Amino acid sequence: AKEEGRNNFQFYTQDMEAGVFRRLTMEANLRRALKRDEFLLVYQPKICTRTGRIVGLEALVRWAPPGKPLVSPAEFIPVAEQTGLIVPLGRWILREACAFAQECRAAGRPDLTVAVNLSARQFHERALLADVAAALTESGLPPANLELEITESMVMSEAEEAIETLRRLKAMGLSISVDDFGTGYSSLSYLKRFPLDALKIDQGFVRDLTTDAEDRSIVAAIISLARSLGLQVVAEGVETADHLDHLAAGGCDLVQGYLISRPLPQDEAQAFLRHHADG
Numbered sequence: 001a002k003e004e005g006r007n008n009f010q011f012y013t014q015d016m017e018a019g020v021f022r023r024l025t026m027e028a029n030l031r032r033a034l035k036r037d038e039f040l041l042v043y044q045p046k047i048c049t050r051t052g053r054i055v056g057l058e059a060l061v062r063w064a065p066p067g068k069p070l071v072s073p074a075e076f077i078p079v080a081e082q083t084g085l086i087v088p089l090g091r092w093i094l095r096e097a098c099a100f101a102q103e104c105r106a107a108g109r110p111d112l113t114v115a116v117n118l119s120a121r122q123f124h125e126r127a128l129l130a131d132v133a134a135a136l137t138e139s140g141l142p143p144a145n146l147e148l149e150i151t152e153s154m155v156m157s158e159a160e161e162a163i164e165t166l167r168r169l170k171a172m173g174l175s176i177s178v179d180d181f182g183t184g185y186s187s188l189s190y191l192k193r194f195p196l197d198a199l200k201i202d203q204g205f206v207r208d209l210t211t212d213a214e215d216r217s218i219v220a221a222i223i224s225l226a227r228s229l230g231l232q233v234v235a236e237g238v239e240t241a242d243h244l245d246h247l248a249a250g251g252c253d254l255v256q257g258y259l260i261s262r263p264l265p266q267d268e269a270q271a272f273l274r275h276h277a278d279g
């Protein structure tokens, strides 16, 4: 047993070292990846539950190291946050997404919105407003076609400062949605004061919607809250027809998830839009 304990400890420290090493390696790799243009965006459609129309696309970043499988943002976004690399990466994401949105408009979808996820560091960075403005100007994308996804925790810490940033972004003409809504810690009185356009119900509440009465209550409560605040409601992680039926009947405005489509590379997203030209 003693022997075992020591071995376990050894494994533990090795694991920790491996963790630090992994992070440092990841940081160096990300820096290089940014220089070498190894990131790409995939796009997931958002559908209106009443009309079935595609109203928008959410841009999701991927890292494609040459000769290796794609790396999930869940792995590298936290490292990019900690190291500050999220700022230049986020700038690239904004530019790339706006340019693609403008292409979609030119291809016959002038009203399509593209949503870009902001990270906490990016949101609190001074350069954000200038970066957003530059991405819009360079691409020629009208601000109304850009949506930014933020999270509750990003705005609830330093709420006054966040309200000011959101006001300025809104003044530019774009829209703001709160991602993963219900998983963070929102003050309802602040929620009223934030200039928002939509709440996105976290996929954790959608998953067991049809079997779990509590999740069902939470989803109904979020929809009702959004209604009373005059906000749109979007559900993500919609994987089954039952999810969709339930959400549509409950008054959810937009849905997003594998049932409709996985996130798609640019050309496939364009093709998806063409095939759903009137629906």
Ligand code: C2E
Pocket (backbone or CB within 6 Å): 044, 059, 060, 061, 072, 073, 074, 077, 093, 116, 117, 118, 119, 179, 180, 203, 236, 237, 238, 239, 256, 257, 258, 259, 263
């Ligand atoms: P998120 O913003 O909540 O994005 C939704 C995630 O759920 C995406 O994972 C998407 O691929 C996945 N998803 C979509 N539909 C379904 C479904 O029906 N079922 C299930 N199980 N999952 C579904 P992804 O692309 O791996 O992104 C993970 C997270 O990484 C995102 O969560 C977001 O927080 C972050 N992220 C992704 N792209 C960016 C980005 O460009 N910038 C920043 N700052 N963060 C990003």
Ligand code: CA
Pocket (backbone or CB within 6 Å): 058, 117, 149, 179
């Ligand atoms: Ca999102």
Ligand code: CA
Pocket (backbone or CB within 6 Å): 179, 180, 200, 202, 203, 236
């Ligand atoms: Ca989300």
Ligand code: CA
Pocket (backbone or CB within 6 Å): 180
């Ligand atoms: Ca999430």
